[in-house]
Amino acid sequence: MFFSRIRSIFTTYSKEDKRLIASIKMMVGSKPLNLRPYRVAVQHTSVAKSVKKGFKESNERLEYLGDAVLGMVVAEYLFKKYPFKDEGFLTEVRSRIVSRDSLNRVARAIGIPDIVKFDRRRKTPNSHKSLYGNTLEAMVGAILIDRGYNFARKFVLKKLLVPHYDIDEILATTKNYKSKLIEWTQKHAKTPKFEHLQTIDKGHFKEFIMQVTVDEEPIAKGHGLSKKKAEQDAAREACIKLEIE
Amino acid sequence: MFFSRIRSIFTTYSKEDKRLIASIKMMVGSKPLNLRPYRVAVQHTSVAKSVKKGFKESNERLEYLGDAVLGMVVAEYLFKKYPFKDEGFLTEVRSRIVSRDSLNRVARAIGIPDIVKFDRRRKTPNSHKSLYGNTLEAMVGAILIDRGYNFARKFVLKKLLVPHYDIDEILATTKNYKSKLIEWTQKHAKTPKFEHLQTIDKGHFKEFIMQVTVDEEPIAKGHGLSKKKAEQDAAREACIKLEIE
Structure with missing residues (x-):
């Protein structure tokens, strides 16, 4: 320098x-x-x-x-x-x-x-x-x-x-993964479903585990502090797995 | 620290x-x-x-x-x-x-x-x-x-x-772009062709410009110190344009 x-x-x-x-x-x-x-x-x-x-x-x-x-x-x-x-x-x-x-x-x-x-x-x-x-x-x-x-x-x-x-x-x-996934399933004539699998008691807070299925087939799981957050997490995973842009 | x-x-x-x-x-x-x-x-x-x-x-x-x-x-x-x-x-x-x-x-x-x-x-x-x-x-x-x-x-x-x-x-x-392109054209029943467009005299060296066409349609140009290098350069450009992995 x-x-x-x-x-x-x-x-x-x-x-x-x-x-x-x-x-x-x-x-x-x-x-x-x-x-x-x-x-x-x-x-x-x-x-x-x-x-x-x-x-x-x-x-x-x-x-x-x-x-x-x-x-x-x-x-x-x-x-x-x-x-x-x-x-x-x-x-x-x-x-x-x-x-x-x-x-x-x-x-x-x-x-x-x-x-x-x-x-x-x-x-x-x-x-x-x-x-x-x-x-x-x-x-x-x-x-x-x-x-x-x-x-x-x-x-x-x-x-x-x-x-x-x-x-x-x-x-x-920033994109909403759940809406992206739902849009995709509509376009491909498939049915998505979000299911509550488990609630884990963490003492001070609870963690929720949600699963998303497409035409009954389990695609991804997500976790979060609320069911809504766990759904978003599962939808994000699903978007990656299904290669949804 | x-x-x-x-x-x-x-x-x-x-x-x-x-x-x-x-x-x-x-x-x-x-x-x-x-x-x-x-x-x-x-x-x-x-x-x-x-x-x-x-x-x-x-x-x-x-x-x-x-x-x-x-x-x-x-x-x-x-x-x-x-x-x-x-x-x-x-x-x-x-x-x-x-x-x-x-x-x-x-x-x-x-x-x-x-x-x-x-x-x-x-x-x-x-x-x-x-x-x-x-x-x-x-x-x-x-x-x-x-x-x-x-x-x-x-x-x-x-x-x-x-x-x-x-x-x-x-x-x-590192992958040979020319072979990748040729493989792809064979798979898709298309015909690639490399054409020499121009030689530029640079005094101490020459630069070659090659063009690649697929089914007669110009896809990309490449340049290099030899025709072979210019072909590789054109093939690389073509692989990008045609989205060949």
């Missing part, structure tokens, strides 16, 4: 680079130590140039890296925030946070459209659907390369997650 | 805990600062107890966390090791490194079977297929909670990836 700082003092930047540095400072909170990964991060594959041996340098590699960083940071954040929620819940909430729609929305909010470079002539209805979100992922990858994991983690938490997500709203709108 | 050390000095451990501490020291290289997450990590859901409000404490939450750590560490490792490979290659190699088979194999090699606790009576041919690999993921999650990301990263690299994987062998056996 020391040498990066020295290098940045002696480098003269083009007008375009200076604009990029200013944008990164706005987004990240401080100037880049090494501009190179950010230059690549804003370069969509439609304007990528071959740099070596038939290898085109676009932001897709950095996108792959940034995707891993986001997955890791959000996984840890949710794990610690919800100590009594199971991995199904954590997985579901995480997938909503890093969904294409969410990332596109956040990318627009932090100004990604102003810095990404792509070939506007090649624009088709589908090819640029995730352009901004993907570039945001690539930016996160560039931050990892430039500053390391701890810095990238703070960026994700403080500049993306906290200001741009309403976790309560995400929870409120 | 300081308080964790103090705490560990004044805690008296059961025989079982002492055995677990010794095993962790063998695997990780040093004793845990906080034993709690490791105790949870070795607890398969078949022996999980309800701890609160219908919430069962098994290793599945830690498995979710460890999976994210492995994904992140391996992503960064491959990104840096292969600067001129595209994201398709990186994704493919990573998925082979963290596959169920690989993780089960490594888990056995580092001694996970000796420490995992599960209900042997409930053993069925399928339910424990990934038991060891899943527990390894949970152990990685426990290390993250106990020691933080940088320590967990070093564990993954130095104790799992370097000693237990032969990356060259993984590369050599």
Whole structure:
């Protein structure tokens, strides 16, 4: 990092680079130590140039890296925030946070459209659907390369997650597994049934075990503090087993 | 961490805990600062107890966390090791490194079977297929909670990836996209064709562009330093577009 700082003092930047540095400072909170990964991060594959041996340098590699960083940071954040929620819940909430729609929305909010470079002539209805979100992922990858994991983690938490997500709203709108299962059974002319199997007395509280059957065949069991919660849990398991999206 | 050390000095451990501490020291290289997450990590859901409000404490939450750590560490490792490979290659190699088979194999090699606790009576041919690999993921999650990301990263690299994987062998056996595509077309009574579209003179080297068609319809293009590599690249793109597993 020391040498990066020295290098940045002696480098003269083009007008375009200076604009990029200013944008990164706005987004990240401080100037880049090494501009190179950010230059690549804003370069969509439609304007990528071959740099070596038939290898085109676009932001897709950095996108792959940034995707891993986001997955890791959000996984840890949710794990610690919800100590009594199971991995199904954590997985579901995480997938909503890093969904294409969410990332596109956040990318627009932090100004990604102003810095990404792509070939506007090649624009088709589908090819640029995730352009901004993907570039945001690539930016996160560039931050990892430039500053390391701890810095990238703070960026994700403080500049993306906290200001741009309403976790309560995400929870409120997270899919209802029971309705998903019922919809599916209706579509396939099958009959679902929820049965109360057992109530376990835990002293201070009771745990309920519910089973869901489809056309009399037992599919999954669920447990929870109320019958309703146990039903949701059983329905979630059933959705996984029956591969209901 | 300081308080964790103090705490560990004044805690008296059961025989079982002492055995677990010794095993962790063998695997990780040093004793845990906080034993709690490791105790949870070795607890398969078949022996999980309800701890609160219908919430069962098994290793599945830690498995979710460890999976994210492995994904992140391996992503960064491959990104840096292969600067001129595209994201398709990186994704493919990573998925082979963290596959169920690989993780089960490594888990056995580092001694996970000796420490995992599960209900042997409930053993069925399928339910424990990934038991060891899943527990390894949970152990990685426990290390993250106990020691933080940088320590967990070093564990993954130095104790799992370097000693237990032969990356060259993984590369050599990584699926051949061209054969996959040809197999698929045979199964569906279709005809694939590879066409050379263009050779670009890059001065020191040439880049080849190949196109693959299925029943005369252009599906994907690929580029590479040789026609063979460009074909593979086109076939990989085609496998993605045609959703060939």
